Every structure is written in structure tokens, then in C-alpha cells.
Amino acid sequence: MTENRYADPAMWDQRYQEIVYGASGTGVAIGDYDGDGRPDVFVVSKTERCRLFRNLGNGKFQDVSDRAGITAPLTGEKRKLQGKSLGVAILDSDNDGWPDIVVGNDTEPNYLFRNRGDGTFEEIGIPCGIAYPEGGRARAAMGVDAADIDQSGRHSLLFGNFTNQMLGLYKNNGNGLFIDIAPTSEVGRASLLFLAFGALFTDVNNDGWPDIFTANGHIENEINHINRDVTYAETPLLFVNLGKLQFKEVSSKAGEAMRRPVVGRGAAAADVDLDGNVDLLITVNDAKPVLLRNNGETKNNSLRITLRGTKSNRSGIGAVVDIKVAGANLNRMYRSGSSYCSQSELPLTVGLGKAAKADLITVKWPSGAVTELKDVPARQSILIEEGTGIVKQASLRSPSATAQASLPTAAPPQRRS
Ligand SMILES: [Ca+2]
Ligand SMILES: [Ca+2]
Ligand SMILES: [Ca+2]
Ligand SMILES: [Ca+2]
Numbered sequence: 511m512t513e514n515r516y517a518d519p520a521m522w523d524q525r526y527q528e529i530v531y532g533a534s535g536t537g538v539a540i541g542d543y544d545g546d547g548r549p550d551v552f553v554v555s556k557t558e559r560c561r562l563f564r565n566l567g568n569g570k571f572q573d574v575s576d577r578a579g580i581t582a583p584l585t586g587e588k589r590k591l592q593g594k595s596l597g598v599a600i601l602d603s604d605n606d607g608w609p610d611i612v613v614g615n616d617t618e619p620n621y622l623f624r625n626r627g628d629g630t631f632e633e634i635g636i637p638c639g640i641a642y643p644e645g646g647r648a649r650a651a652m653g654v655d656a657a658d659i660d661q662s663g664r665h666s667l668l669f670g671n672f673t674n675q676m677l678g679l680y681k682n683n684g685n686g687l688f689i690d691i692a693p694t695s696e697v698g699r700a701s702l703l704f705l706a707f708g709a710l711f712t713d714v715n716n717d718g719w720p721d722i723f724t725a726n727g728h729i730e731n732e733i734n735h736i737n738r739d740v741t742y743a744e745t746p747l748l749f750v751n752l753g754k755l756q757f758k759e760v761s762s763k764a765g766e767a768m769r770r771p772v773v774g775r776g777a778a779a780a781d782v783d784l785d786g787n788v789d790l791l792i793t794v795n796d797a798k799p800v801l802l803r804n805n806g807e808t809k810n811n812s813l814r815i816t817l818r819g820t821k822s823n824r825s826g827i828g829a830v831v832d833i834k835v836a837g838a839n840l841n842r843m844y845r846s847g848s849s850y851c852s853q854s855e856l857p858l859t860v861g862l863g864k865a866a867k868a869d870l871i872t873v874k875w876p877s878g879a880v881t882e883l884k885d886v887p888a889r890q891s892i893l894i895e896e897g898t899g900i901v902k903q904a905s906l907r908s909p910s911a912t913a914q915a916s917l918p919t920a921a922p923p924q925r926r927s
Contacts, residue, residue, distance in 0.1 A: 537598040539847025541609045542828050542876050543578070544629050549823045552847075554595035554613055560621070579631045580623065587619075587636070594618045597709070599848040601656035601665040602830070603638070603682065607874075609828055609845075612640070614651030614669050620678075639688045640667060640680050649675045653709035653777065653850030657720040658841040660755050665843070670706030670724050670850065673733075673740055677701040677709070677724065681755060697722065697749055700759040704744055705729065707850045708777025712788050716810035716861030718840050719751035725774030725792040725850075743771035746792060746802075767802050774800075776852035781859050786812040786889060786906040788859045793852070811888035813868055814906060816857040817844050820896040821877040828876040831858060836865045862888045 537554040544550065548565035555561075562580045563571040575581050597614035604610070608625035615621065619641030623631040635641035642648055650672035656665040660681070667688060669678035676698040680688035692698035701724070708725030715721065726744035734741050748764050749757040761768050776793035783789065787806035793799045813833075817826030826844050833840040842858050862868060866888055873881040875896050883899060886892065893902035 536596045536851055537847065538853075539598045539600050539611065539845070540827055541600045541611075541845060541847075542823060543609060543611075543625055543631075545608070545627075545876065547822060547877065549825065549827050552598060552600075552611055554598045555593055556596060556616065558593050560593075560595055560598075560613060574629075578629060579633070582633065584619065584621075584633055584636065584641075592618060595621075596652045597654035597670070597848075597850045599654045599656045599667075600828075600845045601667070601843065603656075603665060604686070605664060605684075612654055612656060612667055614654035614850075615648065616650045616652070617648055619648045620651055620654075620669065634686075638686055639690075640669075640678070643675070643678065644690060644693070649678065651678065652707045653724070653848075653852075655709055655711045655848040656843075657711035659711060659720050659751060660753075661719075661838060661840065663839065663841050668709050668711055668722060670709035670726075673703055673705045673728065673737075675702075677706055677722070679722070679757075691755055695755075695757060696759055697757050700749070701747055703739055704747060705740075706747070707775045708792065708852055710777050710779055710790075710849050710854065712779040712790070712854075713751075713859070713861040714748065714788055714790075714804055715750060715808040716787065716806070716812045716859075717751075717808070717863050718835065718838055718861045719753055721751045722749040722757060723747070723777060723779070723790055725772075725777035727773035727775065727795060741771060743773050745769055745771050746774060746777075746790075765802075765805075767800070770800075772797065772800055775850065777849050778852040778854040780855035781814060781857075784814070784891065784907050786814065786859065791852075811862045811865060812906070813860045813862060813886065813888050814857055814891035815860060815871070816891070816893045817873065818893060818895045818901070819875060819877070820898075821879060822875045822896055825856060826875070826896070827856070830874045831860075832870075832872040832874070833860050833862075833868050834870040835862045835868045857891075 535555045539552045540549045550565045551563040561575045564574045594616040595613045608627045611623040613621040621635045651669045653670040655668045659666045664682040666682045667680040679692040704726040705728045706724040710723045711720040724747045728742045731742045748761045773795035774792045778791045787804035790802040819826045829844040831842045868886045871883040895901045
């Protein structure tokens with residue numbers, strides 16, 4: 511941490527400080543690891559070790575990586591944690607209420623930092639089963655994400671990997687173990703030849719089941735001369751979650767834009783036109799990003815949920831939102847990070863299927879406070895404030911209306927009142 515020498519004193523009344531980090535940082539995730547109400551910053555890098563910066567308040571951060579165990583030796587190995595990290599996501603891997611951190615590493619074992627709840631972490635990638643593929647060497651992992659994909663209330667994991675390594679799809683067994691179900695499913699077969707950077711769980715058809723989206727593209731522009739099955743530019747991959755841990759690859763049926771190969775890198779999700787259907791953004795090597803509008807042809811309902819903390823951090827980061835709808839229990843975490851060099855929007859788009867309302871929404875705030883809302887109608891955007899409940903609501907736009915309209919090239923940031 512140093513003084514920001516570039517700040518113009520005439521422009522800035524207050525002294526401004528910045529976190530100075532290596533030039534090849536590849537991912538950031540923000541979460542309150544120590545439960546003091548201030549969100550902290552976890553940074554991963556291709557060339558340096560992962561680092562954790564504790565938010566001290568007043569705009570100041572302290573590097574607590576050593577003290578918090580981020581730089582300790584890997585469990586079961588003598589060597590220290592090295593870098594080569596490309597993706598980072600926050601999850602609660604053991605449902606103890608403390609945020610844990612997963613890191614995707616390039617040709618090194620992946621990390622899972624389990625939060626002990628006392629300000630320190632234990633790296634358990636090897637004992638929990640996500641460090642290596644079954645019987646193999648460490649893969650080249652890039653983007654990573656976590657979500658409750660099977661309505662078990664537990665967070666499973668997704669890793670984008672190199673060509674011929676397939677995606678990693680790790681089911682959280684709930685007993686401290688993760689099992690990669692990709693090799694025995696369509697997810698593995700369909701992703702084998704792709705080089706997946708951006709990797710997301712997002713519910714594209716609003717049926718309540720998180721689907722899989724990856725942005726793909728090789729790193730060698732001449733790869734097709736060496737391997738005729740592989741191209742530099744690749745199409746994105748979309749797998750629809752059928753429930754019961756079954757996924758179906760539907761990219762080629764998801765519109766012309768999904769069939770266009772690009773040298774994909776980052777992937778992020780946001781409902782940019784506020785029609786209740788999550789849209790997708792791919793960043794592309796040496797070309798313009800691609801924004802894929804979701805036309806919402808399933809006609810399923812959804813609910814857009816934005817949180818505002820009062821006792822907890824204002825962004826509501828770290829809150830867990832449980833939604834009961836038509837007999838199903840959906841679990842969502844309000845969090846930053848995920849994918850590769852990307853940030854999806856914080857607000858949740860929760861798919862409710864054909865249900866006209868969510869029967870019960872329970873927000874568990876990082877402060878420990880709980881907000882319960884009964885019978886919340888679908889097809890609206892709601893702002894939930896800690897301690898108060900819904901403080902703002904608006905109807906979502908009609909998908910048919912927005913399908914014809916052109917999207918703005920850059921949405922202005924929403925003002926917070
Ligand atoms: Ca904190
Ligand atoms: Ca935890
Ligand atoms: Ca879905
Ligand atoms: Ca949309």
C-alpha cells in the first residue's frame with residue numbers, strides 16, 4: 511500500500527490510497543472474510559501469490575496474506591502456494607456461514623481456502639478433491655464459479671480448463687468432498703476440445719436451475735495448423751441444467767450469435783435491459799466484446815433482487831438469499847468475483863419458472879440480521895434494505911418490447927440514493 515502519487519490534490523479533498531499490486535493481477539473477489547462489516551479484497555495473480563487485503567475502514571487496507579494463512583504451505587505438500595492463479599470465486603463450501611475462497615490455477619493444483627472463522631484460512635484443495643482431476647496432473651484452470659446447481663443448498667464448482675482437459679464440474683457432496691461429474695456427463699464430452707476462460711453458472715432460462723456458460727478461445731493463433739480439430743476462435747458453450755445434475759449442451763440452438771466463433775476470454779452476466787432475463791457478455795482478444803441479449807423465449811418468470819446493507823456492508827456482499835417457490839428451495843449468494851478477469855452485476859435474477867410469486871424470500875445478512883418477505887410477486891425488480899425490507903420496486907420490462915429495441919452501448923451506472 512502506498513500513497514497514490516497520481517491523485518491531483520485540487521481534485522481530491524481527501525487523501526486517496528491505492529493497493530499496489532503486481533502488473534499481472536488476473537482476478538479480484540470482495541467479501542467480508544472476518545465478519546467485521548467491512549468488505550475485504552482477495553486478489554489473484556498469474557505471477558505472484560494470492561493476497562488478502564483486510565479493510566481497516568477509512569479507505570485503508572492491510573496485507574494480511576501471511577497472517578490469514580493465504581501463503582501457508584499447501585495441505586499435504588511441503589511447497590508454498592505459488593501463483594499461476596487465474597480465476598477466483600467466493601462460496602460457502604461447508605455451509606458454516608463463513609465465506610470460503612476458490613482459486614483456479616494454471617498447471618498448478620486449484621486452491622480452496624476454507625475460512626476457519628477466526629481470521630485465518632486453511633487451504634484444503636487436495637483433501638477436498640478439487641486440486642487435481644481424478645488420477646491426473648493439475649489442469650490449466652482459468653475461470654471459476656460456484657453455485658447451488660442441484661437445489662441441495664450446497665455450492666458446487668465450475669472450472670474452465672485447457673483444450674483436451676474438459677470443464678471441471680465439481681459436485682459438493684456435503685461431507686467435505688467434491689466429485690468431478692463432468693467426465694461422466696455431457697458437460698465433459700461437449701467441452702473436451704474447447705479452451706474455456708470465462709466460466710459462469712447463471713440461470714439463462716429462469717427455471718430456477720443455474721446453467722453453465724463458458725467463453726472459449728485458444729491461446730495459439732496458429733493452433734489449427736497443429737491440431738485440425740481445434741481453432742483459435744471458438745464458439746461459446748451453453749449447458750442447460752435439467753435438474754438431477756444432468757446438463758444439456760444447447761449452444762447451437764441458442765441463436766445465431768452463439769454460433770459465431772470468437773477468441774473469448776472474460777464472461778460476465780447481467781440483465782442489461784431489465785427484462786428479467788440474464789444477458790451475457792464475452793470479452794474478446796483483439797476485438798470488441800460481444801453482448802448476447804437473452805430473448806427469454808421460455809416465458810418463465812423471474813424476480814430481480816438488489817440488496818442494500820445498513821449494519822452489514824452497504825453493497826450487501828456476502829448475504830445469502832433463500833427463495834422458496836412452488837415447493838423448490840433456491841439458494842443464492844450475493845457476491846463479487848467469479849469467472850475470469852470479469853465482474854458480473856451484483857443484483858440477482860432469480861428464475862421462478864411459471865410461478866407467479868416467490869412464496870418466501872429469506873435474506874441472511876452478513877451482520878446476522880435476517881429479512882423475511884412472504885408472497886413476493888414475480889416480474890418485478892425489488893430493492894431490499896437490511897432492517898427495513900422492500901424499499902423500492904418496479905416492474906420488469908416486457909421481453910418482446912426490448913427484443914426489438916437496440917441496446918445502449920454502455921449503460922450509465924445507477925445512482926445510489
Ligand atoms: Ca472485513
Ligand atoms: Ca464456510
Ligand atoms: Ca436454468
Ligand atoms: Ca435481459
